[in-house]
Amino acid sequence: MPLFIVGLGVLLLIVLISKFKLNTFLSLLIVSFVVAIGLGMQLGKIVSTIESGMGSTLGHIALIFGLGAMLGRLIADSGGAHRIAMTLINKFGVKRIQIAVIIASFVVGIAMFFEVGLVLLLPIIFSIARELKISPINLGIPMLASLLVTHCFLPPHPGPTVIAGAYGADIGKVLVYGIIIAIPTVIISGLIFTKIDKKIIPSAFIKDGGSIDAIGQQKVFKLEDTPSFAVSLLTAMFPVILMMISTILSMIQETAGIKKNSFFTIVSFIGNPDTAMLISLVFAIYTMGIKRKIPVKKLGDTCTAAAASIGMMILIIGGGGAFKQVLIDGGVGKYIASLFNGTSISPILLAWIVAAILRIALGSATVAALSTSGLVIPIIASYGDANLALITLATGCGSAICSHVNDASFWIVKEYFGFSMKETFATWTLMSTVLSVTGLIFILILNAFV
Template sequence: MSAALPFIVLFLGIALLLVLFIRFKINTFLALVITAVLVALGLGMPMDKIATSIQTGIGSQLGELSIVFGFGAMLGRLVADAGGAYRIATTLIKRFGKKRLQLAVVLASFIIGIALFFEVGLVLLIPIVFAIAVEAEVPILYLGISMATALSVTHGFLPPHPAPVAISAALHANVGRVLLFGIILAIPTVYIAGPLFTKLAQRYAPSAFEQKGNLSSLGEIKEFKLEDTPSFGLAVLTSLFPVIFMAITTLYQLIFTGGELPKNPSAMDQFIAFIGSPSIAMILSLCFAMWSMGWHRNRATKDIMTSMENAVKSIAMLLLVIGGGGAFKQVLIDGGVGKAVATMFLHTNFSPLLLGWLVAVILRIALGSATVAALTAAGIVAPLMAQSGVDPALMVIAIGSGSLAASHVNDAGFWMFREYFDLTVKQTLSIWTVLESIIAVCGIIGVMILNVIFH
C-alpha cells in the first residue's frame, strides 16, 4: 500500500459522507455505515473482515455508552418533566438579579446542560430565557449567547455527555480526569465565549440583538407553577448526581492512590472506583432521580416510566448515529489510516494534541455532526497516543473542543439557533458560528496550557 493511499481513501470517504448527507439527504447512520464499508474496501481490508470490524466498532462504542446515554436521557427528562429545570433557572435568575443576569443564565445552563443533551437543553431553556429577557427589558440574544455557550461547553468538554464519554472509551482515558480538566477549562471558556463575546457581538452585529425570537417554533411549551416544582437544592442535586460520583472517585484517587486504581486495591478503593465509573454513576443517579423527581413528588410509577420511555424514543436515532461513528472509526483504525497518520507525524515536533484538535475541526466543518467528528478524529489519532506520552484525558478535551468549531449550514444546531432567535443566515453565521469557534480555540489553548503544567 502506498503511503498516500490511506489519506486519499479517507478524503474520498469524507467527501462521500458529505454527498450522502447534503445532496441525497441520506439518514446519518445509514450514510456512516455505507461509507465505512466503502472506505474499508478502498483501504484493501480483507472482505471477510469488514463486517467484523464494523460490528466491533458499533459494539465497542455503544457498550458502556448505551447505559450512560440512555440513563442520562431518562434522568434529564425526569428533572425536566418534574419542573426541576424550570426551578433551577428561575431561582438562579432571581438570586443573581438584573445586573448579573448573564451569570445566572450561564450557571443555570451549566447545571441543566450536564443532565441534558444540547438540543434538549436548548428547547427547555429558551422559553425561560425569553421570559426573563422580556421582564428585564434586555435583548433575547443578550442572554441567549451565554445560554448556548454553557450548553455547548458541557456537550463538548464534560462527561457524562456522549461525545466526551465516547472519546474517553476510544482513547482509554480516565473519565474522572476528563471531568476534572473539563471543569477547569469550562469556566474561562464559558466566560470568554459567553458574556465577553456578547459585548463584541453587540458592536459588529447590532441588528441581531433587535430580533424578538420565535417561540412558535418550539411547539407546545409545558408551563409550571413554581410552587408545584421540586426544591432548588433537590433539583440541582439530582442534575449533578452523576458528576458528584465521578468527582468523588477522581479526588479520592488523586489524593490516596496516585490517580489510578492500585494493583492490589482495598475494599474502599474498589468501592470508590465502582461508584465513579460512568455507567454505575448513571445507574445510581437514575435510581435517585426516580425517587426525587418521581415518587417523592407523589408521581405514579406509570407516569415516571412514561417520562423515561419518551426520553429513550427521543435519543434512539442519535444512539445509532454514535454507533455508526464508531463503525467508521474502527474501519479507519483497522484499515491503517491511524497508523499512517502516526507514521507521518513520528519524526515531527507537531503536538499530537494540536493534531487531534485540527482533525476534529476539519471533520466538523466537513460533516456537521460534532459527535461524528469527535469519534472519527479519535480513531485517526488513537495510534499516536502510545508513542506520544500525552495524557489521554487532555486529548479527549482537545478533540471535543475541536469538534465544536465553525458550526455552519450542515449542522442541526446552526438551524435550531437561527430558528429560535429568528435570525437571518448571515446573522447566524456572525453569531453562532463565531461563538462555537471561540469555544474551540479557548479549549485547545487551555489544553496546551494544562499539558505544560501536568506534563
C-alpha cells in the first residue's frame, strides 16, 4: 500500500508539472501534503514534517549553493571562463579539439551550474565548429557529457551536495571519489560515444546546428582583456583544491593512526565545504575584480544578481527535501527496507535503480536524487559497512539517466542544435544513459578497493 500511494504521488507530480505546467516547487509541496495524508500521517504532524524536511535540506545546502552561484557568476562575468575554454582549445589544437572541449567543460562545470556552463560554452562551441567546418554536435556531446558529469557527481553542485548531507556522507570524499569516477566516465560517454553515435544517427552529425539566439545577448570578450589562464583556472578550482587537500590529509591521518591535533583541526576547518566556498569567493572577488580595478560595488551587484537567479532553484530543492521527509516519516523507507530484508542487493545498486526510475518519471535530476534519499536512507541503516560517499555518487549517477521530454535539458539541446525528436533521443538521451550506466560500473569497481 505505501508503494502504491507513492506511485500515485509521483504520477500526480508528473501530471502537475508536465500536463498543467504548474511550478515545480508548488507541485512538490502539493504532492508532499497529498502523499502524507495518503500514508495516514497524523494531520498535526504533517506541517512540521514538511517544515523540517525543507529546513534540514536548505540548512545544509543554502550556504554552499549561494556562495557557489556567486563564485561562478564572478568567473563568468570577468571573462575567466572564456579564457579557460579558449586557452585549452588553442593549446590542444584541431586534432585534439574534443579533448580540449572536455577539459574546458569539466573545469567550467565544476565552478558553474549546468545551465550556466551551457550558456557560456555554446557560443564558443558553435564558433569553433564553424571555423573547423564540422557539425557543432561533434563538440557538443563531449561538452554536454562533461557538464552533466560535474552536475550529477561533484560538489558544490546541488544534487551531490544535498544527497551527501541526507546520507551523512563526507563531502570531501564524495568530491575525491567523484573526480576519480568522472574522468573515465566522461571519456567513454563524451569521446568514445561520439564516434559510435555517428554511425547510429549520421544525420545529426551533418547539420550546421540550430540557433543559440535563445541564450540571449552574450558578453563578447577580447582575450587580452580577460584574467590570465593560470589565475582563472586557480580561481575556478580553488574550492575543489581546498576540499581535496582537507580530505586527503584526513584520510592519511586515519590510515596512519595519527592523533588529531591543531594542524588537522585547522585543515579540516578550511576544507569544510562552507568555509572553502567562502574563502574561494573572497579569493575570486580579489582575482576577478579588485586586482583588475573593477569597483567593489559592481562586484557586489554581480553577487546579488547571482543570488537572485537561484531563488527558485533553492525553493525546488527545499520542496524536494519536504517530499523526502514525508517518505521517511510516513514509513515508506522502512517498508521498502523490510522488502529487502534477507536480500544481498548492493545499496549502491539499489540507490542507482531507485534514482534512475524517479529520474525517468520526474525529469528533474535534483528532485529524483532527493526523493531517492528518502526511500534509501532506512535501507542503508541495515548495512553497517556501506560506503556512504559511493552511495551518494550512485544516486547522482542514477539521476543522470535517460533525459527525455519531461526534462528541460532535452528541449534545450533539441532547439540549440536544430535536431528532430529522433535525433535528440539518439544523441542527448542516449548519451545521458551511457554516462549513467558507465558511471555505475566505475562506482562498483571503486567500491571493491575503498
